[in-house]
Amino acid sequence: MLVGTGSDVGKSVIATALCRIFLQDGYSPAPFKAQNMALNSYATPEGLEIGRAQAVQAEAARVPCHTDMNPLLLKPNSEHTTQVVLNGKPIGNRSAYDYFRKEGREELRHAVCEAFDRLAARYNPIVMEGAGSVSEINLRDSDLVNMPMARHANADVILVADIDRGGVFASTYGSIMLQTPEDKARIKGIIVNKFRGDLRLFESGRKMLEDLCGVPVLGVVPMFKDIVIEEEDSVELEQKHRSLQQGKVNIAVVLLRHISNFTDFNVLERDERVNLFYTNNIKDFEKADIIIIPGTKATLDDLYELRRNGVAQAIIRAHKNGTLVIGICGGYQMLGQTISDPDGIEGSIPQLPGLGLLNISTVMTAEKTTKQVEFEFEGKMCKGYEIHQGISRPSKSPLKGDLVRGEKSPFKGDLEGLIIQGNCIGTYIHGFLDNPSVIEYILKPFGQKFPSKENSESLEDFKDRQYELLAEHIRKYVDMERLYQIISFPAL
Numbered sequence: 001m002l003v004g005t006g007s008d009v010g011k012s013v014i015a016t017a018l019c020r021i022f023l024q025d026g027y028s029p030a031p032f033k034a035q036n037m038a039l040n041s042y043a044t045p046e047g048l049e050i051g052r053a054q055a056v057q058a059e060a061a062r063v064p065c066h067t068d069m070n071p072l073l074l075k076p077n078s079e080h081t082t083q084v085v086l087n088g089k090p091i092g093n094r095s096a097y098d099y100f101r102k103e104g105r106e107e108l109r110h111a112v113c114e115a116f117d118r119l120a121a122r123y124n125p126i127v128m129e130g131a132g133s134v135s136e137i138n139l140r141d142s143d144l145v146n147m148p149m150a151r152h153a154n155a156d157v158i159l160v161a162d163i164d165r166g167g168v169f170a171s172t173y174g175s176i177m178l179q180t181p182e183d184k185a186r187i188k189g190i191i192v193n194k195f196r197g198d199l200r201l202f203e204s205g206r207k208m209l210e211d212l213c214g215v216p217v218l219g220v221v222p223m224f225k226d227i228v229i230e231e232e233d234s235v236e237l238e239q240k241h242r243s244l245q246q247g248k249v250n251i252a253v254v255l256l257r258h259i260s261n262f263t264d265f266n267v268l269e270r271d272e273r274v275n276l277f278y279t280n281n282i283k284d285f286e287k288a289d290i291i292i293i294p295g296t297k298a299t300l301d302d303l304y305e306l307r308r309n310g311v312a313q314a315i316i317r318a319h320k321n322g323t324l325v326i327g328i329c330g331g332y333q334m335l336g337q338t339i340s341d342p343d344g345i346e347g348s349i350p351q352l353p354g355l356g357l358l359n360i361s362t363v364m365t366a367e368k369t370t371k372q373v374e375f376e377f378e379g380k381m382c383k384g385y386e387i388h389q390g391i392s393r394p395s396k397s398p399l400k401g402d403l404v405r406g407e408k409s410p411f412k413g414d415l416e417g418l419i420i421q422g423n424c425i426g427t428y429i430h431g432f433l434d435n436p437s438v439i440e441y442i443l444k445p446f447g448q449k450f451p452s453k454e455n456s457e458s459l460e461d462f463k464d465r466q467y468e469l470l471a472e473h474i475r476k477y478v479d480m481e482r483l484y485q486i487i488s489f490p491a492l
Contacts (some may be wrong), residue, residue, distance in 0.1 A: 001155040002191075003130035005144055009113075010193040011160035012053045013229055014221070015129045017337050017474035019061040020467045022125060030069060030123035031057030034112040035131055035145040037074040037082070039260035039297050040231075043385035047371040048088025049073060052263060056230050057127065060467040072108060072144065074099075077258070077346065078425045090368050099483045104224075105142050112144055113152050122152070125487065128131035129154055135178040147183040150337060156487050157186045159215070163202075164194035164223065169209060176213050189218040191478060194324035196223050197267065199477075219478030227469045228270070230263045244287055248275035249446045252288035254315075254331070255280050257305060258298040259386070264328055265292070267434045267459060273443060285314040290442060292332030299343055299390070300349040303334050312355055317358055324423045324442060328433075330387050332417075332426035337395045338362035345389060357424045359394035373429055375418065377411045379438045384431030387415055392428075410441055423463075434459050 002011045002018075015031060019396075024027035038053035042065065044050060050070040058065035067088035075083040080478045084110070112226040118125050122311040123369065129147040140147075150157050161172045176187055190209065199220055206217045244250045253265055255278040269276045270327045277284075285291055293315070319325045336354040341347070341364040354362075372385045409419055417428030432438055457465075474480075 001128035002307040003067045003134035004162045005175045006133045016060045017470045018122045020471040029061045032100045033129040035072040043370045068115040068119040135175040142410045158189045192220045221477045245275040251276040251290045256302045261295040282314040295329035299330040333362040360392045362392045381436040382435035384429035386428045
């Protein structure tokens with residue numbers, strides 16, 4: 001089990017690497033995180049919902065993702081409440097206070113332990129991941145995901161510390177010393193992550209940390225930027241406020257307050273023809289070649305904010321001037337005529353007018369759609385997945401989607417979740433922009449800038465190569481022989 005001195009220390013990435021390393025070494029690993037808090041989720045083959053990080057780790061292990069890998073998913077929404085997803089299905093919204101009360105926790109604890117037991121019967125080893133800081137002693141009695149889960153699984157625990165944020169000695173020492181004697185004995189190693197500079201400069205620090213904590217440092221892992229692993233949360237998006245660039249197709253993604261599934265844009269972001277950036281600057285939308293409204297956990301709340309800050313009006317003006325506007329999931333709902341929430345599924349806003357760029361209206365519903373989908377686009381088979389609440393229907397005459405810039409519709413089939421009208425595309429399909437035929441279609445009008453590009457490497461092959469590179473990186477800097485020695489013997 002990998003636990004952390006805090007959030008965003010790199011537990012998920014190291015767990016991903018270990019899934020691939022154990023696979024390379026002939027084992028049958030699978031990931032597990034009892035409780036995940038994230039807006040970036042994924043639909044399993046069975047049409048159920050889990051955190052995206054565990055789906056990525058399952059990819060690294062080359063096994064189908066399953067809700068047993070992340071039985072409890074918390075998806076924060078707009079009014080200080082969180083949607084609780086248990087075994088892939090939402091069971092309601094709860095405030096943070098209600099969720100962390102001791103009452104009712106045993107039912108959730110029983111569910112996540114059962115999920116682990118089912119998973120452990122099918123795979124070996126299980127690469128477990130904790131959440132946030134392992135030393136939040138005020139939450140010890142209600143904790144489901146850190147040391148209580150390690151005790152249930154009889155797991156050896158490795159503490160991951162982030163040296164880049166500073167205070168690595170204090171955070172590591174404190175995280176260990178604040179444990180109960182039983183839990184402290186489970187912590188068998190330390191990995192210092194996100195190191196910058198010459199590793200030789202930390203040799204003395206490594207020895208000091210071992211002496212201080214009485215636990216071996218299994219590795220000091222340098223920061224990397226040349227390996228692409230999908231991010232679990234939106235912390236990094238704040239650093240992607242790039243400006244417009246000459247000689248590129250400038251794609252502006254609206255930086256929503258409750259943005260979700262931002263991994264929809266990873267493939268576009270890597271395309272050398274594209275300059276993709278996140279912004280709320282009205283002037284950026286006036287100059288962008290393409291505007292994308294992404295998914296959101298709080299569609300009405302984010303739409304209200306876009307109307308308040310002038311972004312909605314800027315998008316409408318850009319669309320009138322010929323700019324291609326794409327909406328995905330919640331962004332798709334915003335492009336319609338109206339969004340209604342008569343039962344208060346999202347919160348206190350009962351209805352708002354949409355941007356009026358698509359001839360649809362949306363009604364929020366308690367039932368959630370989660371499924372993987374396949375569709376044909378420009379003669380090529382494509383795939384993606386849907387995770388959304390709400391049903392979108394034609395608001396006037398039936399939508400045909402048969403004319404796009406004077407051409408025949410590029411997609412086949414009666415797809416409720418994919419509509420093209422003029423210079424506007426709306427879809428419920430996450431992963432829509434992962435498909436090469438879709439990317440070539442939206443970049444086609446800019447062909448005078450760039451020739452059409454045929455990717456020789458599929459997305460699946462690209463991802464697999466990144467997992468191989470990540471495994472190589474971790475093997476280089478983590479003492480895997482010592483790690484195998486630790487996990488070859490039962491935990492205390």
